[in-house]
Amino acid sequence: MTFVNYIFIFSAKYLFVLAGIVALIWFWKLPKEEKKEIVIFSIIALPVIYIVSKIGAWLYFDPRPFVVGHFAPLIPHGPDNGFPSDHVLLISAIASIIFPFSKKISAGVWVIAALVGISRVYVGIHHPIDIIGSVIISIVVTAVVYLIFKNFIKKHATPLPKN
Numbered sequence: 001m002t003f004v005n006y007i008f009i010f011s012a013k014y015l016f017v018l019a020g021i022v023a024l025i026w027f028w029k030l031p032k033e034e035k036k037e038i039v040i041f042s043i044i045a046l047p048v049i050y051i052v053s054k055i056g057a058w059l060y061f062d063p064r065p066f067v068v069g070h071f072a073p074l075i076p077h078g079p080d081n082g083f084p085s086d087h088v089l090l091i092s093a094i095a096s097i098i099f100p101f102s103k104k105i106s107a108g109v110w111v112i113a114a115l116v117g118i119s120r121v122y123v124g125i126h127h128p129i130d131i132i133g134s135v136i137i138s139i140v141v142t143a144v145v146y147l148i149f150k151n152f153i154k155k156h157a158t159p160l161p162k163n
Contacts, residue, residue, distance in 0.1 A: 001074075009074050011119035012087075019091040019112045023098060026105045034101065042097055045145040049093045052141050053084050056133060066124045073124035084134035085126050088117045092135045096142035100150075 027035065062083035066073040095109035117131035 005074055005123075008119045008122045011115050012075055012123045012125070015112060015116050015119065016087045016091050019094050019109050019116075022105065022109055022112070023094050026098070026102065030101075038097070038101060041100075041146065041149050044149060045097055045142050046093060048145055049089065049138055049141045052137050053086075053089050053134070056137060057081050057083055060133075062127055062130055064125055065121075065127055069124075071124065075123045075125055077125045082126050082130045084137060085117065085120055085130045086134075087120060088113055088126075088131050088134040089138060091116055092138035093142065096138045099142070100146055 027038065030038070060083050061081050064073070064077065064079055064082045065071075066077070067079045091109060091113040095106050095113055098109060099106040113135070117126075117135075120126040121128055121131060
C-alpha cells in the first residue's frame with residue numbers, strides 16, 4: 001500500500017473529526033447571545049437534515065462502488081446503501097450551519113468536507129453522487145431552515161440581558 005493510500009484512508013475515516021473540533025473552538029469563542037442563536041438554529045436544522053437524508057436514502061439506492069465493481073475497498077465497509085454519505089453529510093451540515101455566522105470558518109469546514117468526500121470516493125466506499133447528495137441536502141435544508149429561523153427570531157426573540 002502506498003503512502004498516498006494511507007493519507008486517503010486517514011482522511012476518509014478520521015478527518016471529519018477535525019471539522020467538529022474547528023466548529024467547537026470557533027463556537028467556544030463566541031459571545032453568549034450568538035451561541036444561543038446558533039444552538040437554537042442547530043437544534044432545528046440538524047434533525048431536519050437527518051430526516052431529509054433518510055428520506056433521500058429511502059428514495060434513492062446507490063450500491064457502494066466496491067459492490068458494483070467487485071473489488072475490495074481500501075476501508076472495510078458493509079455493502080449497504082451509499083447514498084448519502086453520512087460523513088460528508090455531517091461535515092457539510094456543520095459548514096452550512098456556520099455559514100450565516102462566519103463565512104471564513106464555514107469555508108474552512110467546507111474544505112474539510114471536500115477532502116473527506118474525495119477521500120471516501122478514492123477508497124471505494126462512495127460514488128460522487130453520494131457526496132454531492134450530502135452537500136445538496138445540507139445546503140438546501142440549512143438555507144430553508146435559516147430563512148424560517150431568521151424571520152422567527154426577528155418576530156419572537158427577546159434580547160438576552162447584557163452581563
